[in-house]
Amino acid sequence: MSYKEKYNEWINNPYFDEKTRQELLSINDEKEIEDRFYTDLEFGTAGLRGVIAAGSNRINIYTVRRATFGLANYILKNANSEKDRGVVIAHDNRHMSREFCIETANTLAACGIKAYIFDSLRTTPELSFAVRNLNAIAGVVITASHNPPEYNGYKVYWEDGAQVMPHIASAITDEINSIVDYSTIPTLTDENKDLVIKLDEKEDTDFIEAVKTQVIRKDLIDKFGKDFKIVYTPLCGTGNVPIRRALKEIGFENVIVVSEEENPDPNFSGIEYPNPEDKKALVRGINLAKEVGADLVIATDPDCDRVGVAVKTVSGDYQMLTGNQIGGMLTNYIIEGRKEANRLEENPVLIKTIVTSEFGADIAKDNNIDVLNVLTGFKFIGEKIKSFEETKSNSYLFGYEESYGYLVGTHARDKDAVVTSLLIAEMAVYYASKNMSLYEGLIKLYEKYGYFKEETKSLTLKGIEGIAKIKDIMTYFRENDINEINNSKVIDFKDYLKGIDNLPSANVVKYFLEDGSWLAIRPSGTEPKLKFYIATKGNTESDAIKNVDGIRAFVDIVLEKLV
Template sequence: MQELDPTILQKAQSWLEGNYDADVKAQIQKMIDDKAYTELTDSFYRDLEFGTGGLRGIMGPGSNRINKYTIGSATQGLANYLKKTYPGEKISVAIAHDSRNNADLFSKITADVFSANDIHVYFFNALRPTPELSYAVRHFGCKSGVMLTASHNPKEYNGYKAYGDDGGQFVAPHDAAVMEEVAKIKSIDEVKFDRVEANIQEIGEDVDALYLADIATLTVSPDAIKRQKDLKVVYSPIHGTGITLVPKALELFGFENVILVDEQTTPDGNFPTVVYPNPEEKEALTLALKKAQETDADLVLATDPDADRVGIAVKNTDGEFVLLNGNQTGTMLIHYLLSAWEEKGKLTGKEYIVKTIVTTYLIDRMAEAKNVTCYNTLTGFKYIGELMTKFEGQQTFIGGGEESYGYLIGDFVRDKDAVVSSAFIAEMTAYYKDKGSSLFEALLDTYVEYGFFKEKLISLTKKGKTGAEEIVAMMEKFRNNPPAELGGSKVKTLKDYEKRVETDLASGTVTPIELPTSDVLQFITEDGSIISARPSGTEPKIKFYCSVNGKLESKEAYAETEKQLEAKIDTIMKDLGV
């Protein structure tokens, strides 16, 4: 039987003796009495910290769990940060939540604490998508915002996304400053939980209308939509918040044949019809694909619980529905936007797009061909939002995104937005159909023109304290002993984003990387393959992003070329020992 670290017991004991409710204390005492030391250790071995997605974890008692006390402490720390940052000012924040279990409770606790600290709260009176929270922060001129969500994580999880005054999630040095304020809170007695009703203002449909009206102004091909208004679009919110706005956005764009997956339209934090509420997983789209086959649909859309990510399925050249991965959907969105903007004469040389370093470099190649700047940021949409704010009023943002199914068109928000993305995915499907092409055929045409880029994400789950230590050891091994060859091609470059240096492995030449510090390694081979290793900031995983590319001679050669590239990825991952 595992022995219990005395410091873990001491921390648990502080909760038993502290000003916590009886139910929480009973759960902790039961873990001790049952000698459930692994569970107790995982609950207390650390304090939850802000990662690339904010505060996120499994719900339950303990400092490493999401509960009313960790939510309250985070909010008190954020409130203290805001009052120090904006002394003497009347501060306001916006708060929203998704469909997860306890998300409404946690949002009210967040509002309680802010209001008790004399901070004005714009409080969404019902569940809303994450991007609308970002929009509200900007619209109301708030200094901060909070979204209660764990995005696409399993039902046991919940989380807390904190936003700055630009509507984007906090970035350095502000994220560290918030964490510092949270860390200063040594007792739950320092958290002000006493709600002040006068400081809370409910918002809802009024903001919906403004947000949707702004989204509608972004459409690039309204005439194509008019001609293809009967495009059959199957949509599933996977029991999440997308049901509140995605159908309305599609209707506003002009689509008249939106088919809902009825079994998944009711918000439900247990996500009863799926194993995992993630549109990246084929299983989560099972019902949507069934509905699409029954109705002979043109497009399948599915959004995650907080409606910031969207997965899609389209018919291939054999008429069978296939899921596009995040890189493929991002590629086609950018290809469509660049093409449509060019046709409308809107490309002036001052436009730009943004993606992350682990997102397909086919996007960079397309942007270069259109004389549009493509910026690369660290993983995490907050870095894309940061760059957008930096260039606001100087350059024109067309669109951007990341391989993990998150995209943004227009600059009304500073986070990935499945509401506007769903509308634009439908628009681009109508655009290509209007030209006599399916979206899948348009993807193949893009590969023929620019090169066939194939990406694959391999994730290894390492749970708990032991798992976290294993992930650290793996990264150190790769950092200190980089592979000499991957997939039959020499590794020519090592990019270490933690040390912020790029090393030419042949010459030993070192050049700086002009991005913030992040625990990411990239291996670049002589034949253009790029392999990135990155511990997740929101899940107990280490992720390997593998990108290979080659020439696609014709659309007919797609299947065979894909098979060859897939085999190359498998070889590379074996070479890495993964």
């Protein structure tokens, strides 16, 4: 069916409501119509993400129903005897999130599958926790993470609490793609409405208690936590209640919240991009920290699975830490703390992604701890946790990715900004007890292990043309013989599309340079972006910066030629 035929179907079929019809009729730009209908919104490796609007290539109540019917059919065909275990659904603060949550629950119930929902918004890590805590067969969270306010999304989790693995995602995609006629999707009736079950506060308490068990040096928090001043912002998202509760119950009583960003706001008013890795998103937090003299600024993204940090430096200014820096510091803190408390389990393993710095890996190896690299996507870390539990071969130490996602403990199987915020605050108190700031602690680690420097460059290419251009750029890097980058010889080239290093096939290429630097390139799985990951290590900070600048210049020259 052509895009115009699909457009006319949505306008003329009485299944689609009048509001949808009028929205579509108001479009005067033919290219806009084409973009909304030339394809169906893709169910990627874990779900949907798109702009909220009418159309088959947008996220709306109809595409959410269709995705849910596909998920229900997969469950009924592959885990029918387990369907009574139900599916847990959570949502964030975005436009239409509650509506999409209700549509998901009602469609599952209409298919005879129990659906658990919360009374209001909840974090993504709590959803991951609840799937296992309730022994559910699957989970769904309605969120678009840190995307701009016009976006929303739909992520699917399996019974282990991790996002569905590629083979399950592919099978669900097949089920969704087989649904051509939206009107065949079942609707809720009086007969099955009791299958929608509202959860109570017990799930919240169970989650917070699980988070609190990960604290390592409670004695230090008891001694210093009451006066240690923290500025926190949930960036208008879901983190406010659980983060403040966890910090308070463990002993951090001096937590000041950015008032403009305290309450859920689907428009993220005053925040250009609700992403805790973006310095602009922390401007209010840092200004408040300067005003009150806080030692630490913590920011969590809208669904509270990622966390960013700004720390006071010797000069009194506030320095943002990168995802790689936070990951490396947490690796060191967890290892030292657990060794000291005799809580380091047998055969521990650090897990990180292939585009994450070697900073944490070098620290782990120096402590005789194995390091495992996985593809980008926290589900691959969750998969390894499950494997360790089943085989008893290793124990999970810590897992993280450079994009500010971390998991301490195994209560969840996705990145968790609640437990990470707790450990970051504890780590800051630990350094404060030694009359050091977190930033000074970072420099001390650099002096021991080398000055690591990383940078991620993103190229946004929207629409049909953008998809084609991203494919062309990946083909260029994949097929051209590049022997030198930044005056350093390329000593190895890996094309992960070939399924190498015991990893699934993935659209990633990576260059390894003679000076120890590397460059990786991959399309984003959730946004119309191409990402370039640059990493290096120098004997001094200036050496590392110089290497990163040189590799970035190489990338810019290539892109100037291709784009």
